[in-house]
Amino acid sequence: MSARGWRLLGGWALALLLALAFAALGRWQLARMHEKEHMLAAAAQARSQAQAQPRPLLLASDPARVQAYDWAEGRGVLADATVWLDNQQREGRVGVRMYCVLLPEDGAQPLLVDAGWWPLGGDRALPAPGCPRMVDQAVRGLLAPPPAEGLAYGAPLARQADGRWLAVRLDLPAIAAALGLRTRIAPRVLRLDPAHRQGDTGVMLAPGQRDLDILPNTLTPERHLGYAVQWFGLALAALVTAIVLTIRSRSR
The missing domain is CATH 1.10.287 (Helix Hairpins)
Structure with missing residues (x-):
């Protein structure tokens, strides 16, 4: 050739x-x-359950539904902890999401509750509100997989001077260990109903900007x-x- x-x-x-x-x-x-x-x-179908038959919070621990979506409601006691998830975008703005730890009254695993999004200023100071301490709480919303972790490098969370925690990713075992929980955290989180505001059936969580968008930081x-x-x-x-x-x- x-x-x-x-x-x-x-x-x-x-x-x-x-x-x-x-x-x-x-x-x-x-x-x-x-x-x-x-x-x-799947998320849209779960939201259609809101007026039909909400599921119990116990379903958040079901290993067969780790990647599923369910509309759920229940009660529990809030642990004395606030976890802020960093680098969370909303409408082109950068901020943080506040997560509280709920101990359901039905004996289910501790559950992370997404209490809403808050903007961050140039000084990157965390917002003043935090999760109420040891308060009986009624919640309802969308059980969903936690936000994707992305590239995992460095420590997943660090304690701030005021005692709250700032996380770069929701590493559930690491959060449970840092908070001293005796059991694992449920593999799904509860995205609070945006219409479920303070004063509704005992809700006491600070009203951040809540939504049920399951693709806030992804394509x-x-x-x-x-x-x-x-x-x-x-x-x-x-x-x-x-x-x-x-x-x-x-x-x-």
Whole structure:
């Protein structure tokens, strides 16, 4: 085979490898799109249970429903602890989410309760409110998987000077150990009903900006679809480039 033939063969091999790699990335983006569409549909179905038949808080400990969504309500006692989750975005602003630890009265595992989002100023001082101490509490909302941890590096949480905890990710075993809990924390968190405000059936949690958005810090299905189209477009471009270069080489 001539030198030109070897160059053409090498060029096609490179083009095929690039096309396969780009197509694989496109397929991964499509898979993520379908996964998040399923998450949104499951959360919407759970919210439809709000006026029907809420589930008990005990369901938060069900290992078979770790990635599921359920509308639940119940009562419990708030532990003397406040955990702030850092780097939480809302409408383009950076802030923190306040989590309280609820000890359900039905004897279920301790449960993290998402009490809402708070903005952070330039000095990054944590908001003044905190979780009430050892208060009997009525709660209702969406049982959901905790926020994704992302890249896990460094200590998951650190104690602040005022005794509250600032976490960079919700590492449930680490939080349970730091708070001195005798049992594990339930694998799902309770996203409080935005309509469940102070004064409703004994709610005493400080009213942060609450929502039931399950994709606050991640890409939406539409964004994943857009990235998939881009990757497939690059795969097609690699093949078209190889064809054009082959035609030009033969014409010369």
